[in-house]
Each structure stands twice: as C-alpha cells, then as structure tokens.
Amino acid sequence: MVITKVFVVDPLEPDNGAIEYCCAEMKRGAIAVFPTETVYGLGAYVFDVEAVKRIFIVKGRPPDNPLIVHVANIDQVRQVAEEVPNTLRIVFEKLWPGPLTIVLKRRREVPPEISAGLPTVAIRMPGHPVALRLIECVGPIAAPSANLSGRPSPTEPHHVYVDMYGRADIIIDSGATFFGVESTIVDLVSDPPRLLRPGALPVEKISEVLGITIVIPESARGVVESDIALAPGMKYKHYAPRTPLLIVETNNYDNLDAYAKRFAEVVKDRCSTIKCVLIVSRETVELYKDLSLPKIVMGSRSNVYEIAKNLYSVLRELDRLGVDLGIAEGLPEIGLGLTIMNRLRKAAGFNVVKV
Ligand code: TXA
Numbered sequence: 231m232v233i234t235k236v237f238v239v240d241p242l243e244p245d246n247g248a249i250e251y252c253c254a255e256m257k258r259g260a261i262a263v264f265p266t267e268t269v270y271g272l273g274a275y276v277f278d279v280e281a282v283k284r285i286f287i288v289k290g291r292p293p294d295n296p297l298i299v300h301v302a303n304i305d306q307v308r309q310v311a312e313e314v315p316n317t318l319r320i321v322f323e324k325l326w327p328g329p330l331t332i333v334l335k336r337r338r339e340v341p342p343e344i345s346a347g348l349p350t351v352a353i354r355m356p357g358h359p360v361a362l363r364l365i366e367c368v369g370p371i372a373a374p375s376a377n378l379s380g381r382p383s384p385t386e387p388h389h390v391y392v393d394m395y396g397r398a399d400i401i402i403d404s405g406a407t408f409f410g411v412e413s414t415i416v417d418l419v420s421d422p423p424r425l426l427r428p429g430a431l432p433v434e435k436i437s438e439v440l441g442i443t444i445v446i447p448e449s450a451r452g453v454v455e456s457d458i459a460l461a462p463g464m465k466y467k468h469y470a471p472r473t474p475l476l477i478v479e480t481n482n483y484d485n486l487d488a489y490a491k492r493f494a495e496v497v498k499d500r501c502s503t504i505k506c507v508l509i510v511s512r513e514t515v516e517l518y519k520d521l522s523l524p525k526i527v528m529g530s531r532s533n534v535y536e537i538a539k540n541l542y543s544v545l546r547e548l549d550r551l552g553v554d555l556g557i558a559e560g561l562p563e564i565g566l567g568l569t570i571m572n573r574l575r576k577a578a579g580f581n582v583v584k585v
C-alpha cells in the first residue's frame with residue numbers, strides 16, 4: 231500500500247501548480263494516474279525502467295502486454311521512434327492530438343519492457359489539456375489504462391479511486407473522460423497498414439484522412455481471439471465484468487421491432503431459473519416492459535458516442551447489481567459501433583448468440 235496524493239484539476243483551466251508538482255515527482259520515479267480524452271492512464275516517464283516495471287506490477291499486467299507511449303510534440307516522437315514516416319506528418323496535421331495510436335519502429339534507447347520486447351512502439355498524442363501539459367513537462371510518458379488488469383478501463387474518477395487508490399503515487403482527478411473508450415490503434419509498420427484495435431476514432435475516418443487502406447482483421451472486430459503475433463496484449467480477455475455476459479447479435483438491426491422480439495425470446499429462454507439484467511438501448515427499452523427484469527440503458531442507438539461514453543460504467547454497474555447474467559443488445563459495426571462491439575464481445579469472453 232502506498233500513500234496516494236490526489237489532485238483535482240479542472241480540465242478546462244488546469245492548475246499549473248498541481249501539474250508541475252506531478253511532473254517533478256514523475257521525473258523522480260513516481261507513477262501517476264492522469265486523465266486523457268479516452269480513458270484514464272497510469273503513467274511513468276518512458277526512460278525510467280524501474281517506474282515502468284512498477285506499472286506492470288501495480289496493474290497486475292502480464293509483461294508481454296506492451297504499453298502506449300504518450301507524446302506532446304514531434305520531438306518526443308523522435309525520442310521513441312526510429313523513423314517518422316510521411317503518413318505520420320499527416321497524422322500530426324490532421325488527427326493529433328486525438329484518440330489515435332500509431333505503431334512505429336522503436337528506437338533502441340526505449341526500454342524493451344515498454345514494448346514487451348517487440349521492435350515496435352505504440353505512440354499517441356492525447357487530446358486532453360491536462361495530459362498534454364504533463365507530458366510536455368515530463369517528456370514521453372508510457373501509460374496503459376489505469377484499471378487493474380482485466381477490469382473495464384476507468385472513465386469516471388470513482389473507477390480510478392477503486393482500482394488505483396493506495397497503489398499509484400499520484401491521482402489527477404479531472405472528472406469524467408470525454409470519449410469513454412480507448413484510442414484506435416493502427417500499425418503503420420506492417421504493409422498494408424492494419425487496425426490492431428478499434429477505438430474512439432472511427433477507422434473509416436482515419437483511412438479517409440490519411441488516404442490509405444487499413445486492413446481490419448477479424449481479431450480487431452473482437453469476433454475471434456487475437457494471436458500474439460498479430461496484436462500483442464489483445465489476446466487477453468479485456469474489459470471483463472465479473473458477471474457473465476451474453477451478447478445477442480443480428481445481421482440486421484434496421485428492423486428494431488423484429489430484433490427486440492427475438493432478443494426477448496433469448497431472455498425468456500435463459501432467465502427462467504437465474505437472475506438476469508438486460509443491457510439495452512433507449513429506443514428498445516420500452517419494448518421489453520413486459521419482462522420484469524432490471525434494465526440498464528446504455529444510451530441511444532442514434533448517438534453511438536453516448537453508448538461509447540457510458541460503456542465501461544455500464545459494465546461496472548452490471549457487477550454492482552449482483553445478478554447471474556447480463557444480456558446485452560448488439561449494434562451495427564459502423565464507425566464507433568465497431569469499437570463498441572469489439573469491447574462488448576471481449577467483455578463477454580466471446581459469449582455471443584446470433585438471432
Ligand atoms: O486510449 C488509450 O489508448 C488509453 C489511454 C490511457 O491512452 N491507453 C490504453 O492502453 O488503452 P492499454 O495499455 O490499455 O492498451 C494498450 C494496447 C496493448 O494492449 C497492445 O495491444 C497495444 O496497445 N500495443 C502497445 N504497444 C504495441 C506495439 N508495439 N505493437 C502492437 N500493439 C501494441
């Protein structure tokens with residue numbers, strides 16, 4: 231148990247005193263929870279191997295699951311990447327700061343622990359004023375999401391306190407994060423470029439802005455487990471609530487009434503002898519009013535940003551209700567829908583039925 235210092239920092243008018251204090255502590259080896267626009271991160275200065283190793287210990291993270299390096303400018307990219315390809319310049323101009331992580335060749339000076347021994351390094355420039363100021367001051371910061379390994383990523387301050395109080399040296403609390411799901415990860419070392427993890431920035435948008443085709447492997451959809459060679463770290467059952475979860479999917483969400491009827495049949499079938507909770511959309515919740523089971527509304531189908539933002543809170547809420555099974559609706563895999571379905575399928579340990 232360590233003594234955790236907590237700073238509440240307004241994301242719109244960050245208090246420089248608090249950030250400078252955290253910066254000085256991180257330069258002396260502290261590990262700190264800090265906000266980003268996606269989820270909270272647990273960070274250490276990249277070139278401090280001991281602090282980096284502590285991140286793995288504190289999270290209970292397997293050493294073969296690499297960390298993302300957070301930068302605030304192109305000079306910091308050069309400190310960690312062997313080469314800066316032209317495509318990255320467009321990323322800088324048009325997409326950074328923002329919820330996009332790019333995999334490049336790693337400079338030898340970067341501790342191999344960060345990349346789990348791979349010759350590559352994942353880099354992103356977060357779009358959050360507190361994160362950017364901290365990284366500008368400290369230098370590149372290696373940070374995974376600030377949850378205990380295997381738990382949903384923290385998107386609200388109380389998630390951070392539950393998982394990291396007494397474990398991290400510092401917590402910077404800046405309220406709820408903006409997107410609520412992690413960054414999109416694109417591998418630019420492979421040819422053609424590959425999507426390693428769908429995230430807060432839709433892959434369609436990245437392809438369009440960069441003018442490149444990005445291959446979407448089945449593992450990135452979360453339909454099959456990743457193999458280690460393709461996307462290290464992604465083989466683990468991520469984002470898992472303790473309560474078993476089942477996802478009810480279809481190929482056609484256009485006819486919502488028909489889908490909801492089939493969803494209700496699955497519920498009646500599975501929940502006759504056990505306690506269930508339904509995870510549904512605002513559009514469909516009324517259609518299940520005859521099912522006298524607790525319901526969690528994840529948001530509106532017409533605003534997938536809302537569903538993404540609520541997703542991890544919904545998974546934690548599921549655990550609080552203490553039921554035997556959660557049954558969740560699916561969404562079309564377009565834009566952020568791809569990201570949400572990836573997280574839901576993984577949270578469910580690939581427990582999916584098609585109706
Ligand atoms: O939004 C985010 O990306 C958040 C915030 C804190 O920035 N971070 C985050 O980190 O989600 P984490 O540790 O939960 O996920 C990092 C994932 C790893 O599991 C791995 O799949 C991938 O990034 N990754 C890291 N380095 C890699 C590399 N060199 N090659 C391929 N994948 C890599």
Ligand code: MG
Nearest residue numbers: 374375376383
């Ligand atoms: Mg994570």
